[in-house]
Amino acid sequence: DADVTQTPRNRITKTGKRIMLECSQTKGHDRMYWYRQDPGLGLRLIYYSFDVKDINKGEISDGYSVSRQAQAKFSLSLESAIPNQTALYFCATSGGGWETQYFGPGTRLLVL
């Protein structure tokens, strides 16, 4: 089984809808991250969490919120989806500040 899983893998939604993307990990890592990837822009950090009680904004957090339900679960919500949030979304985990980040398989989101 994969160490980092994301659900759903694909999602189509309409402008204004609220949606949630979920991430689970079995690596036992404390740190979890949400990124989005857009063609020509690379990977950009949305939110990150060092533990259940520590959640921080990344470089592009506007329009997004997160919830760290447990050490192994980190969810990303789009409160009111808009078309320019169409992108690939990746969850990642790491064991510490200097350690490698491991990525999930991604969620492809289309906002109409």
Add this chain to the structure above:
Amino acid sequence: EDQVTQSPEALRLQEGESSSLNCSYTVSGLRGLFWYRQDPGKGPEFLFTLYSAGEEKEKERLKATLTKKESFLHITAPKPEDSATYLCAVQGGGGSNYKLTFGKGTLLTVNP
């Protein structure tokens, strides 16, 4: 601000034709330089971490090297299955010990 520039943007090789990908970076106190492989529609897959200038790491047909300003990913006698986008990222030590700054990647195509 940390910056990563990868070149070329795209590279097309014949099977067996060796070449190198470049990752130039500026960072405040390099903590680590990471190479990932990404297949279309999938999450980045970790390849290597390099920590200091002069360090080298190898895995099958891939070899990563690091200087104070750049890293190279050398591909020896590539096969079609090496076709993917290769991402470079740096982690700096200035203030935020979590942040990975990614380049936009090099799309490698290996023709049989």
